[in-house]
Structure formats: structure tokens, C-alpha cells
Amino acid sequence: MNKELSHFLESRPDLKNFIRYNPIWYRYLTRDPSRISEIEQEAKRFYGKTLSQKLEKVNQNVQMVGMLLQFAEMMKD
Numbered sequence: 001m002n003k004e005l006s007h008f009l010e011s012r013p014d015l016k017n018f019i020r021y022n023p024i025w026y027r028y029l030t031r032d033p034s035r036i037s038e039i040e041q042e043a044k045r046f047y048g049k050t051l052s053q054k055l056e057k058v059n060q061n062v063q064m065v066g067m068l069l070q071f072a073e074m075m076k077d
Contacts, residue, residue: 001026005033018043 009016018039019025025042028035044050048057 001030002033005029005036008036014047015039015043018046021046 009019019029022042025039029039045053048054
């Protein structure tokens with residue numbers, strides 16, 4: 001891995017950690033350092049930071065609050 005890429009990964013601990021969990025990316029980046037944008041996208045999916053994953057999490061939280069409110073209404077009666 002070249003020095004520039006190594007320094008970039010040092011500045012991005014999330015990507016460095018992702019590579020540790022997915023060591024195949026060492027090979028990909030060593031052969032083609034321009035694939036750094038791909039690893040950023042994969043890391044977002046891995047950590048659940050994509051827009052669709054965030055919306056899904058919000059949706060689940062809203063559903064949970066709704067169920068808690070229904071439960072509270074049932075207990076109140």
C-alpha cells in the first residue's frame with residue numbers, strides 16, 4: 001500500500017477499522033488505490049450510514065413509539 005493511501009487511512013479510523021474487518025480490501029487498494037471511493041461506500045453500508053438505512057432506523061423507532069403509546073392507552077383504560 002502506498003504512503004499516501006496509508007496516511008489517508010490513518011486520518012479515517014472508520015475506514016481503517018472497516019479494512020481490518022474486511023481484509024480483502026487490502027489487496028484491492030494495493031492493486032488499485034483509486035478504489036478508495038468504493039471502500040467509502042462499502043464502509044457506509046457496513047456501518048449503517050446510508051440514507052436508506054437511516055430512514056429504516058427512524059421508521060423502526062417511530063413504530064416502536066407508536067406501539068408504546070398504544071400500550072399506554074390500553075393500560076390507562
